[in-house]
Amino acid sequence: MKTILACLLVLAVSLPLSNASCFIQPLNSENSDIAGCLDSEKKLHKFGSQWRTDDCFDCSCFKDRIDCCSAFVTPVDYDKEKCISIFNKETCTYKTVEKDDHSKECPVRGWVG
CATH class of the missing domain: 2.10.70.10 (Complement Module, domain 1)
Incomplete structure (x- = not known):
């Protein structure tokens, strides 16, 4: 038991x-x-x-x-007010960037997947 x-x-x-x-x-x-x-x-x-x-x-x-x-991980812990995550189907990856300037990446502290 x-x-x-x-x-x-x-x-x-x-x-x-x-x-x-x-x-x-x-x-x-x-x-x-x-x-x-x-x-x-x-x-x-x-x-x-x-x-x-x-x-x-x-x-x-x-x-x-x-x-x-x-085949990918999704960013979940990042500044969602300042940043967005963009999925690339060619590479099966996410890139997290500033909403106002996509050339600046944002730090991600947690991923799921």
Whole structure:
């Protein structure tokens, strides 16, 4: 009983620390003759393959699911009154700059992702 409680405590503490920018998409197991995973754009990926989406998610194809996680981190702790964050889809990165002068970067104290 103590072991179960200890496991539940560890799980409860670790869940808020987990990466919330991942998701799993189960595959339809009814169609067993498919040779891979269909992504959201209906592109077929072979089992065991990996790819990056246009929205900067790194995905992996398994026989029962597609796993995807963000390929970027998001700035969360910066001066939001003075600065803005700008996402670059080409590099899958954020740049945090002053609102009035985009050539001046702002310090970021915390990232999520």
